[in-house]
Amino acid sequence: MKGTLGITACVAALMAATAANAQELVIWHDKGDDGLAMIEEMSALFEAQHPGVTVTSLSYPTEQWFNRSIAGLNTNTGPDILFNDNNRIATIQQSTGRLCSVGDLVDGLPEGDRAYITDGDIAAATLEGDIIMMPFQRVVIGWGARQSWLDAVGEEYPETWDDMIRVAQLFQDTDPDGNGEDDTFGVALQAGSAPSMIGAGTRMFAIAGNGVPYDIMNTDAEIVITDPAVADPTIGILQLFTEHGLVSPDTVNHNFTDMYQLIEGGRVGFFRVGNWNVAKWDREALEGDYVVGPYPSHIEGQPGHMLVNTVRGMAVPCDGDNVDLAREFVSFIVSQEAQQASLDHMGGVVRDDLDISGVTPGLTAFVSGEYPMATDSFMASIHPWYPELEEAYYRHLIDAVSNPPEDWDAWLQATAEDLQNTVAELQN
Amino acid sequence: MTTAVATATPRRLLPHLSRKAAANAWHKRTLYLFLLPFAALTAIFGLWPIGQSIYLSFTESYTALSPQPVFVGLENFREILSNPDFLDSLWRTLLFTFVSVVLNVLVALALAVMLSQPILERGRTLFKLAIFLPVITPDVAGFIVWKWMFNQDFGVVNAVLHGLGLPAFPGVTEPVSAFATLTIVELWHHVGLYTLIFLTNLQLLDRDLDEAARIDGATRWQRFRYVTLPQLRPAIIINSVYALIEFLKTFTVIVVITRGGPNFSTNFVSYFAYTKFGNAQYGEAMAMATVLFAAVAVLAAALVWAMSRGDYR
Numbered sequence: 185m186k187g188t189l190g191i192t193a194c195v196a197a198l199m200a201a202t203a204a205n206a207q208e209l210v211i212w213h214d215k216g217d218d219g220l221a222m223i224e225e226m227s228a229l230f231e232a233q234h235p236g237v238t239v240t241s242l243s244y245p246t247e248q249w250f251n252r253s254i255a256g257l258n259t260n261t262g263p264d265i266l267f268n269d270n271n272r273i274a275t276i277q278q279s280t281g282r283l284c285s286v287g288d289l290v291d292g293l294p295e296g297d298r299a300y301i302t303d304g305d306i307a308a309a310t311l312e313g314d315i316i317m318m319p320f321q322r323v324v325i326g327w328g329a330r331q332s333w334l335d336a337v338g339e340e341y342p343e344t345w346d347d348m349i350r351v352a353q354l355f356q357d358t359d360p361d362g363n364g365e366d367d368t369f370g371v372a373l374q375a376g377s378a379p380s381m382i383g384a385g386t387r388m389f390a391i392a393g394n395g396v397p398y399d400i401m402n403t404d405a406e407i408v409i410t411d412p413a414v415a416d417p418t419i420g421i422l423q424l425f426t427e428h429g430l431v432s433p434d435t436v437n438h439n440f441t442d443m444y445q446l447i448e449g450g451r452v453g454f455f456r457v458g459n460w461n462v463a464k465w466d467r468e469a470l471e472g473d474y475v476v477g478p479y480p481s482h483i484e485g486q487p488g489h490m491l492v493n494t495v496r497g498m499a500v501p502c503d504g505d506n507v508d509l510a511r512e513f514v515s516f517i518v519s520q521e522a523q524q525a526s527l528d529h530m531g532g533v534v535r536d537d538l539d540i541s542g543v544t545p546g547l548t549a550f551v552s553g554e555y556p557m558a559t560d561s562f563m564a565s566i567h568p569w570y571p572e573l574e575e576a577y578y579r580h581l582i583d584a585v586s587n588p589p590e591d592w593d594a595w596l597q598a599t600a601e602d603l604q605n606t607v608a609e610l611q612n
Numbered sequence: 613m614t615t616a617v618a619t620a621t622p623r624r625l626l627p628h629l630s631r632k633a634a635a636n637a638w639h640k641r642t643l644y645l646f647l648l649p650f651a652a653l654t655a656i657f658g659l660w661p662i663g664q665s666i667y668l669s670f671t672e673s674y675t676a677l678s679p680q681p682v683f684v685g686l687e688n689f690r691e692i693l694s695n696p697d698f699l700d701s702l703w704r705t706l707l708f709t710f711v712s713v714v715l716n717v718l719v720a721l722a723l724a725v726m727l728s729q730p731i732l733e734r735g736r737t738l739f740k741l742a743i744f745l746p747v748i749t750p751d752v753a754g755f756i757v758w759k760w761m762f763n764q765d766f767g768v769v770n771a772v773l774h775g776l777g778l779p780a781f782p783g784v785t786e787p788v789s790a791f792a793t794l795t796i797v798e799l800w801h802h803v804g805l806y807t808l809i810f811l812t813n814l815q816l817l818d819r820d821l822d823e824a825a826r827i828d829g830a831t832r833w834q835r836f837r838y839v840t841l842p843q844l845r846p847a848i849i850i851n852s853v854y855a856l857i858e859f860l861k862t863f864t865v866i867v868v869i870t871r872g873g874p875n876f877s878t879n880f881v882s883y884f885a886y887t888k889f890g891n892a893q894y895g896e897a898m899a900m901a902t903v904l905f906a907a908v909a910v911l912a913a914a915l916v917w918a919m920s921r922g923d924y925r
Contacts, residue, residue: 250889251889254892258678275892279677280678281674367766432765436785571891582876
């Protein structure tokens with residue numbers, strides 16, 4: 185009896201001691217199953233270095249993530265870490281002001297890790313001078329084409345805009361899928377909102393295609409849409425809807441899910457490919473029947489680029505229960521082993537010293553360094569009102585689709601003047 | 613004597629009335645006891661959120677969800693009411709509501725009159741079921757099917773039009789047709805309920821009045837216009853007010869089918885406010901919701917007042 189009591193007491197004491205040492209970090213994000221799996225693997229790696237520490241994550245739909253994060257941080261009921269794209273983390277900081285600067289952590293990273301974080305990553309992670317998240321995943325976007333359709337029309341992957349228009353016309357007119365029906369489109373775009381039409385459209389062809397640093401406004405708050413390197417792709421995209429008619433008519437209301445239905449349904453020849461898409465498209469949906477490359481350029485002799493569109497990172501709320509441990513974890517995510525988990529599960533990383541032998545063919549184009557990479561200017565990090573400028577610009581763009589102007593250059597000039605006035609109002 | 617009593621009554625009777633009311637309340641204490649939980653639930657889940665959302669419309673967006681929201685007075689209202697996009701959205705909402713209320717009430721009335729005809733004796737239940745089914749169909753499921761039907765690439769609407777040699781209908785790809793499309797879809801979704809209310813009222817009509825008018829030589833139209841329609845006035849009021857409230861708040865169909873487009877032609881106030889949440893502009897979003905709430909309350913009250921005037925019999 186005495187022995188039993190003793191053993192029970194020992195077990196209870198052991199459990200109590202374990203519970204006292206056990207710590208749990210909670211991360212909130214909107215990255216679904218891929219994000220959950222990545223953090224689960226990172227947790228296992230981190231726990232090996234920090235016994236008794238577990239890292240768990242919860243994935244919410246984006247809108248819920250916003251509302252819960254803002255409410256949670258404002259009422260001290262939030263998570264230990266927030267994980268998301270830089271623009272979303274910035275919105276949380278603007279709404280709460282409760283994310284701690286991690287600038288000291290970035291500076292304090294081991295040299296072997298710090299070297300992989302570029303100025304572009306830092307620009308994305310910064311809001312009004314403060315580095316508010318640890319950047320660890322670049323969201324890279326390229327331009328894709330159905331390989332079997334290229335073969336069917338006897339064309340190569342296009343390098344210039346004019347080539348792309350010509351091939352897209354063939355995709356639309358010549359039944360490249362061979363089903364005997366007139367049911368294919370040249371290009372997949374989305375135009376149902378400002379992020380759709382600008383972030384996933386005009387910006388891609390200006391910054392990635394033509395290699396210019398800005399697509400609407402430069403750092404001096406001057407509107408640049410009349411600059412030929414920006415104007416050409418802007419008008420070109422609008423004419424895909426109007427004169428060329430190379431997009432599905434429903435595109436005017438499309439967001440990314442509608443666009444994916446067209447792409448994955450095998451109804452469109454050219455489309456945007458993100459490094460987060462390829463894992464699925466290599467194994468199902470497109471079953472690898474696509475080729476990814478840089479965005480076609482408008483400028484003679486200048487190669488197009490892929491684009492670092494956003495940078496994802498982890499941010500630490502100042503009022504969390506485990507701030508020190510959370511800061512240790514966000515430093516850890518740039519380590520080689522954590523980055524390998526990031527690559528394997530989500531396709532995005534900041535390091536280039538990882539083992540890419542296991543990546544799928546589609547992802548290879550993003551991590552091989554084969555194509556030049558342009559980086560977004562992340563103007564919202566400098567001017568927090570920038571999304572409102574994009575909203576104003578979107579109204580002009582979608583109106584031009586509904587009511588095509590006779591003189592595109594005059595329309596662009598008038599739009600630029602109106603946007604410059606909007607900038608003045610927003611600055612005030 | 614009478615005058616003296618009349619002038620003295622209010623003050624003298626007040627204590628008596630209070631005592632009587634108190635006694636009456638005590639007498640019905642069991643009833644009030646049973647009502648109390650529901651009154652409390654209504655206050656917590658009905659009135660409190662409305663009050664809270666109105667309160668938040670007076671706070672700064674970035675602090676709206678914090679423990680100490682910053683009070684900014686009417687700033688959010690000034691902001692939205694000086695925004696031409698919001699005024700455009702409000703105008704479109706009112707136009708859509710007007711068209712939909714008139715269309716739904718008229719179509720429901722026509723359907724109810726048709727369904728009440730003796731000639732439909734055998735198939736009436738089937739027709740009633742067919743008309744009422746959309747009301748109980750889950751919103752999102754029904755709207756997704758409509759979205760596919762109007763799809764320009766493979767939608768059945770244009771396939772049928774094409775088969776008949778008619779020009780294609782642009783559906784939700786052009787501003788005017790998108791507005792029309794939503795009107796059609798919302799008609800499909802709601803008209804069954806209004807029809808059922810009219811049908812019920814038609815069964816309660818005083819047949820003697822109709823018979824008397826017929827004997828007096830009134831035509832069928834005259835009997836409907838001067839005998840049937842006045843008796844349906846309560847149902848017309850109920851349907852109109854309910855439809856007004858429903859269509860001013862139109863939201864789900866926009867989220868599923870158009871997302872406010874194309875070119876903001878279906879960007880009604882509920883959806884516009886919703887998009888503000890995505891940018892964490894809570895103060896402005898709540899101000900829009902409050903304006904909509906006020907519009908619903910004022911217009912519904914005005915409609916009830918206007919339609920209830922006079923004796924309809």
